[in-house]
Amino acid sequence: MYKIKLDQFEGPLDLLLFFIKRDELNIYDIPISRITSEFLEYVNLIKLMDLEVAGDFILMASTLMHIKVRMLLPREVDEKGEEIDPRADLIKALLEYKKYKEVAEDLNFMESNQRKLSYRGNFSHDEMIAPPEYDILLKNVSIFDLAKAFKKAIEGLKPQVVHEIRKINVTIDEQIQFILSKVMEKGEIHFLSIVHGMKEKIRIVITFVALLELAKMEKIGIRESPDFNDFVIYGIANG
């Protein structure tokens, strides 16, 4: 198989024109089946390399196959009763494209010619790369301005907020043991007196969870306390 450099072709029409020119085909009588298979070969090649570009080529490939099929069927006729060549639209597109491709070559030629001329103001487009001078680097700025700006920047700093996370070693099991020992010791105990002296909120929470756990296990009972906002915990003998 011949090798084709991909970016040589600006699109499917360009590729078709290449085939036509290379094989000296008559543009008005394109051998559709031959050109379709060549085209597909190329499409398979680029599908491996560049899917984005392949899209337009695949569209053309399907157009070619459609034309190929229509060539096999009895010809349609237009309103004048003349046969319609299924290739007509493709030929028109190819010629149209070819027309502008030629103009593009003229433009290319004009571009090269134009590059040989320089106009007035030619150099004003060039970027001025001046040597670094302190006058330019420090324009109307004094040491005081710099110090002032630095001070402002420093003062503007937001105090960094630090969240300290401390691990509190307390587990539900520990608190279960703790409550049971208290209950066993005293028989009855007020909730508030259990949590009395606990400093961390989490310890109280864990203790409460342990309490609920014990109640569920039916090891302790809970009843109302005469004091408001409190309750009494009592041991259950067979627990």
Place this chain on the structure above:
Amino acid sequence: MDKTYSTVIEALIFSSDEPISEGEIIRAIRGIDGEDIEITSSDIHSVVEELNSKYEASVNSFKIKKIANGFLFATTEENAKYLGFLSSEKSKRRLSQAALETLAIIAYKQPMTKPELEQIRGVNSDYILNTLLEKNLITISGRAETIGRPLLYGTTTEFLKYFGLYNLSDLPKPREIEEIMKDEDFIDQKNKIMMNYVEESIEKELENSEGENDTTE
């Protein structure tokens, strides 16, 4: 027209960094010497031609180019490599095949929409349109009155300047389809372009060995 206007026109063109139009030249002359001064565009064109043949006769390094609907002094081609040596303009990249093709289509079909362009090229043209817009070679010239009011694209004055055209009718005539048929391969144009590339690469080489050549030239 009075003969003395030859120097006035020359001065006006010389002083301008951008192409100066015949309208502006007439405006300047009438503004100073009175509205009833008889001067036409063709007078100005013939003055410019006279000036150019004068420059050519005395082997000057410059001439007046008719470009982008106006007149502008330009250096002659012989000195291109020396100017290019100092100017970074020269190092600007040339337009790609896709860009030239797209410009050719837009130049003839303007104003036109993107789908119309893609119809002719047979490929998606988003990227190339953006590149050309960025380079200011094309511009959005309006919206079509069709459904969806798609954007219309057209060429710019910068486009005329880039290719050294006076106006759009200066564009090379696209050959009619019958003509293309008669001359199936366009070897001539191909050769022309090849020659240009060859010349340019020779130029580059000359530039590179500038120091050694100083004495010989």
